[in-house]
Amino acid sequence: MNHHARNGNTARLWPVERPDQRHTAILLPDHTTSEENGDPAPLTVLIADNQPSVRHQVRSALELVGGIDVVGETATANATIAEVFRHQPDVLVIDPQLGEFANVDVLSRVSRVAPETKVLVLSAVDDDTAIRAAIQAGARGYLIKDADPDQVVRGVQVVGAGEAIVGKAIAVRFSALMRSAAGPEPYPFPQLTTREREVLDRIAAGKSNSAIARELALAPKTISNRVSAVFGKLGVADRAQAIVLARDAGLGRG
DSSP: OOOOHHHHOOOOOSOSSSSTOOOEEOOOOOOOOOTTSSSOOOOEEEEEEHHHHHHHHHHHHHHHHHHHHEEEESSHHHHHHHHHHHHHHSSSEOSOOOOOOOOHHHHHHHHHHHHTTTEEEEESOHHHHHHHHHHHHEEEEEEETTTOOHHHHHHHHHTTTTEEEEHHHHHHHHHHHHHHHHHOOSSSSSSHHHHHHHHHHHHHHTTHHHHHHHHHHHOOHHHHHHHHHHHHHHHHHSHHHHHHHHHHHTTTTO
């Protein structure tokens, strides 16, 4: 039964800044099964937030759902690390803004003392830098504090099952965030020099030798020589083959 129906309260946990916010998740696989009775083992959860009201609301939402066991609450970074080490919970629900040290340091220290604990960030901060840093530090999910109780519960279940979850507003830019975090992808033809790559990129875009010469401010003969070098290194016979090969590798589509 939906816990909203049980308590007659449909209000969100926190003030809504983006009322159209929803959350995106991957479907849940089955959680760990108890060897004794065949039932799923309960997810153990620790809640870390410096606001008592938030901790209370999250605990209340989770305790209305079967299969989740809240093992504690903390309000500071040091207490969080100590309690995570003590309980080794399946999931840590945390707002990293706990005060003692940098937000990312909290997440990194958690991963060191409890590498099996999955981290779900629940924060008021909807900032690309903060989101990217949290994911790089090991968080499996990132929800904004306008999430309703069902979404928070779902986040805990998804993260506890080893999957990932982010808010919809984050999801639309999440791939770009992760690409920028990982750095640029390697160039598909490492045998080419930087100058040859400049030429191939423009060939893939369908530009002629004369147009490439104008763009690069080089003599047509120089471009012709570079085109021949590119063809030789790629093992292609002509411009059409070079274009097909380059576009298959993702070039020339910008």
